Amino acid sequence: MSEKTVQQRQMWSIFFFLGLIMINFPFLQIFNRTETCFGIPLLVLYLFIGWPLSIGIIFLFSRTLELPDEDKPSEKQ
Amino acid sequence: MGLQTISIIVLIYFLLLFAVAFWAIRRRQQGRSLISNAQIYSLSLAVYCTSWTYYGSVGRAATSGIDFLTIYLGPTLICFSWWFLLRKIIRISKEHNIVSIADFIASRYGKSTYLGAIVTVFAVLGIVPYIALQLKAVAYSFNLLCSSHANLSAEFASISLPGHSQIDTSFIVSTLLALFCILFGAMRLDSTERHEGLVAAVAFESIIKLVAFLAVGLFVCYGMFDGFTDIFSRFLLAFPERESLLLISGDNVSGGKWFSMTILSMMAIMFLPRQFHVMVIENSDISHIRQAMWVFPAYMFLLNLFVLPIALAGLLTFHGDTQLADYYVLSLPLQHGQTALAALVFIGGLSAVAGMVMLESVASATMILNNLIMPVLLRFQWQAQNISPLLLNIKRGAIATVIFLGYFYYRTLGETEALVNIGLISFMAATQFAPALLGGLYWHRANHRGAAIGLIAGFVVWFYTLLVPTFVEAGWLSHSLLYDGPYGIEALRPTALFYLNNLDIWSHSLFWTLFFNLGSFLTFSMLGTPSPEESSQAMRFISVATWDSSREKRKRISKAPTIIEFIDLMAKFIGEKQANKAISDYLGDREIDERGSLSEYEVPSLKLFTEKTLAASVGAPAARIIIENYLSARGSKMEDVFDIFGTVSLSRDASREQLSVLYEAANLISSGDELKTILDNILDLLYRQFRFDLCAIRILDEDHQILRVYSFKGIDSEFLSHADREVNLDTCIGTTFVTNKVVLANDSDCADKPVSMAIVRQHNIKSFAHAPITVEGQPIGVLSSYSRFAKGIYTDEFIELYKNVAAQIGIALRNAKQTTQLIAASEHEKELHIAESIQLGLLPKQMPQIHGLDISGICVPAKQVGGDYYDFFLHPKQQLLDMVIADVSGHNIGAALLMASARTFMQAHSQQTKSAPETLKILNHFLFSDLSHAELFITMFYLRYDLKRNALCYANAGHNQPLVYCPQTDSFELLDAEGLILGILEEVEFEERCITLKPGDIIVLYTDGIVEAQNSANELFGLERLKNTIRDHYKNSSQDIIDITMNAARMFQGRRHFQDDVTLIVLKVNTTPHSGHPNE
Secondary structure: OOHHHHHHHHHHHHHHHHHHHHOOOOHHHHHOOOOEEOOEEHHHHHHHHHHHHHHHHHHHHHHHOOOOHHHOOOOOO | OOHHHHHHHHHHHHHHHHHHHHHHHHHHHOOOOOOOOHHHHHHHHHHHOOHHHHHHHHHHHHHOOHHHHHHHHHHHHHHHHHOOHHHHHHHHHHHHOOOOHHHHHHHHOOOOHHHHHHHHHHHHHHHHHHHHHHHHHHHHHHHHHHHOOOOOOOOOOOEEOOOOOEEOHHHHHHHHHHHHHHHHHOOOOOOOOOOHHHHHHHHHHHHHHHHHHHHHHHHHHHHHOOHHHHHHHHHHHHOHHHHHHHOOOOOOOOHHHHHHHHHHHHHHHHHOHHHHHHHHHOOOOOOHHHHHHHHHHHHHHHHHHOHHHHHHHHHHHOOOOOOOHHHHHHHHHHHOOOHHHHHHHHHHHHHHHHHHHHHHHHHHHHHHHHHHHHHHHHHHOOOOOOOHHHHHHHHHHHHHHHHHHHHHHHHHHOOOHHHOOHHHHHHHHHHOHHHHHHHHHHOOOOOHHHHHHHHHHHHHHHHHHHHHHHHHHOOOOOHHHHHHOHHHOHHHOOOOHHHOOOOOHHHHHHHHHHHHHHHHHHHHHHHOOOOHHHHHHHHHHHOOOOOOHHHOOOEEEEOOOOHHHHHHHHHHHHOHHHHHHHHHHHHOOOOOOOOOOOOOOOHHHHHHHHHHHHHHHHOHHHHHHHHHHHHHHHOOEEEEOOOOOOOOOOHHHHHHHHHHHHHHHHHHHOOOOOHHHHHHHHHHHHHHHHOOOEEEEEEEEOOOOEEEEEEEEEOOOOOOOOOOEEOOOOOHHHHHHHHOOOEEEOOHHHOOOHHHHHHHHHOOOOEEEEEEEEEOOEEEEEEEEEEOOOOOOOOHHHHHHHHHHHHHHHHHHHHHHHHHHHHHHHHHHHHHHHHHHHHHHHOOOOOOOOOOEEEEEEEEOOOOOOOEEEEEEEEOOOOEEEEEEEEEOOOOHHHHHHHHHHHHHHHHHHHHOOOHHHHHHHHHHHHHHHHHHHOOOEEEEEEEEEOOOOEEEEEEEEOOOOEEEEOOOOEEEEOOOOOOOEOOOOOOOOOOEEEEOOOOOEEEEEOHHHHOOEOOOOOEOHHHHHHHHHHHOOOOOHHHHHHHHHHHHHHHHOOOOOOOOEEEEEEEEOOOOOOOOOOO
16 A cells, blocks of 8 residues: 555544544534524524535545556446 | 326326336347436436325325425435435445345345345335325326316325226325336346336426426415515414424424434435335446436435425415325415416326336345245256246246235225325334444354344334334224234333333334344344354455455365356356356356366356345345355355465465475575485475375386385375386376376366276375476375365465475485486596596506616506506516516406406516516416306407517517617617517417517507597597607607607697607617616
8 A cells, every 4th residue: 555545544633533522522512502693593503614625635645646547447337 | 187198198298208217228239228327327326206205295294294305305404414324335236236125135235135134124014104105196186187176175095986886096006107117127147236217207207297297396385475585474374383393393303303314314315115125226336426416416406495385275275174185286386276287296206116126126126035035946846957037937926926915005095194204104114224234344253043033123112112103003902002002011012112101202212122123133143153154255345446356265166167167157046148248258267278167266256246146136145045055056165275385375475485395495405415315305395294194205216117205294195105017108107107297186186087086085195296306307196185174275376386396306316316426426536536546556656777778668557547558577687678568448346356356467477587488478378268157358469578689579469569679770770579478369379470670779568548649630640650759769768769759649639638658768779788787
């Protein structure tokens, strides 16, 4: 396994666990308040901003991925 | 909206689906696959969003609050792992032609049939309620749309027509869906379980449901209200007591529940049978993951964007009534007279239902067919010629069964509150597959017992903690079960197992199911040892990227089926056309031997290929059973190839091992030991190194044309290790020798020589091989080895080595033969030296010194033992000098001995002064028997020179005529007399002649060696040249004349050597000789 693959794998793991923490208790408790921001409850706002952000991260990272040779698209369909 | 309009819309929609599916199939047949792109793949994954998402999310948001999001946040998170986890699963599945999640788990644990069955049963149990939920959603939404009013208390399960008959909407939808699935999900038994039409339809549906939901969301937010902020502020104003819906607090949502649901949804997206099917089995290209991992979460995000606003809007619109909160999506546009939008929403919901039901039923049907029915069918239906149509019909039946099971579940349990959380119950069921599947991906020790017990434990607890409470609520079971526990045992209360009563029902169930599932999985995996088959599968799964199939322990098949038989077998299950295509793809790049079949070691890989191809249609466990049954029915067996090279079987190491054996053999050969010892040691080397039971060398006895046992090591038996073999084709050894080729039997049962077979059977030999021992390409013997231990030990590599060892033995034999010849030659040489010295000793060491006579002589043997002889006998009293020159035919010892004996005779008789003819006569008589016995003869010239009278008398026994040169007259006289060669007749009379010599005369005696000396033009030196040389140098001393003559002859010959012995005696009469004192 190349250095780059190992690094990628570790990055994915870190993001996965970071995400798991950030959408769970007790982290969510930070936003679990009745206050609103721009008229939208804080928790709703947090989740609906955090979610597309994480999708954005996946998008950015997926662009850096390179397929190993054995997974290159084949002609057989 | 009228019933007719809706029916027509539904019909049109279904036609559209059919069209899309047909189009996809057409495109595939044209080789331009529609679904083979990352967008379609991502959209097809959105089958995750069922009607439960479409209608249920809103309902859940309105009743239980923001926790509906966890169902989509979890999958978003797991997308982070897809590049490694999903890619690995897909790669394995492609490698093994996996067709379902049950197949995957069964395949990982040694293609275990019962594990596949367990997974199938639980998967179907888990999803039937889920299908019921979908049908319920269709029925409700259809009827809601039909009645065209938003009377929330109405009964929407069925609809009353003017004629008071009831239309069962869900039944009609079920039938339509079943038809669709059978058409596109079970068109044929494919060698790859992929359904392009189905996937295209699902992707199309995903677009429809997203568009419809976004449309209704936009309408609610901006048509009915003034954007998000407006909805939230109005909601908080109208229902301040329901603020908790927007928070994680209180009874509805706790931190633990939130976490449990995140985990559940993560597992569901991976292991729900339809998700597994669409993600893994229908994946056409691994690289599609790269795009799907962000497109799919983005899709879920968009679909959920308006869920909360719609829910709150519904609560506001219907004054907080949540009885039909699930259908706010539909009732809100209806309430505002937007029937067209409502119809679109209905179609979107129908899409969500159809996609889920189609994929789920096809995936389940595949599992049911492969993991439940096939194993049973294979036991009873084995004799059927072609069961592929039957299999196809069973699959169709299974699809319909799954859908209608859902329908009946809905009809019996559907009207209770029980369906509300049925989606999560399915999620919990899917989660039970996680330990076995994920553990199997990364943990070597994970074995089938652990997996099976874990799964069973998980499902039992699942049933008890989730389904039993559902049944209680449906009124099937007493409420006391829930509150007091079974038989009043409080510890076993289904929702508070072992007094765990402070968790919500989901966290409670998740904890206990995983506790028992994972616990059993780990414990029993640790305790058990995986079987070889299972270990090999584990290796292939865990190190799928680095797995090198050549590292597999080699197997062979005894009584292996031919290619044609494999094709026939495949054709039975997948049809002839598919079978032929598969096999031609397979054979494309493989070598086929001269008989049109695969080599012995290709057959196991063909077997593996056949199994994989079948697995694509019937699943791995069934494929394994098919192959095993087939092979055992033929009496074929898979056998381990005995690892002849010890522990290392890698080809590189093997060649190193080979080299070391050859090196040792070469060392033995060059050791300088005796041949017998060398061969014994080589046999011993083979015997020890490869653990044979007998090794033997037979060498051809040329006189009797029999292969005689020269040496053996191992079994001491009269027929095997002592028996000589004739050179013919009756025995394997004879055949080896005659054909000069290796004859081997990896399975002695298959030997084709009756004689050999009988012998081999008697000694319980399992396999044997014979290699010809050759010297310069010609066979001179046979090297044999026998093993009682294992069949199939003679791999191609080993045979190469074996041939090399036989060749080395050949070299040893050749060396030995050459050594013998060398020794013989050197002994012969020694003998010749002795003979030569004896012979030289026979010749006079000194010339007689007689006054007035100048005598010289030379004898140059052409070979080491000469056949020439000359001698002088002086009789001082009588003043006589006898001279003799002789030539015996042959140059061997025998000739030399005869000459010696002749000399002895003459020496003995020399004192008797008999005349020359008399001497020859006696000598002939004496030698006759010896000469004729030895087939030799002697020519001899005998002269007696009377010194007093200068008279020379002589007799000839066929010898070259001596020359007498008279310088005064410059003339030559040839001395001749009648006489026969010695040894021809016993009694021969010899003539005596005499001449008188004058001073100056030169007598030259010679043997034919000088006159027959040849030059390169094959001219003879001849008498004339001899004469001329003498004439030219008559003044020189006799010794000089000899030297000059010899030089002249040598000059004449050029590079050549004398062919025959050369003897030359020159006697020069200087003055009248006086008697001297010759020294002899």
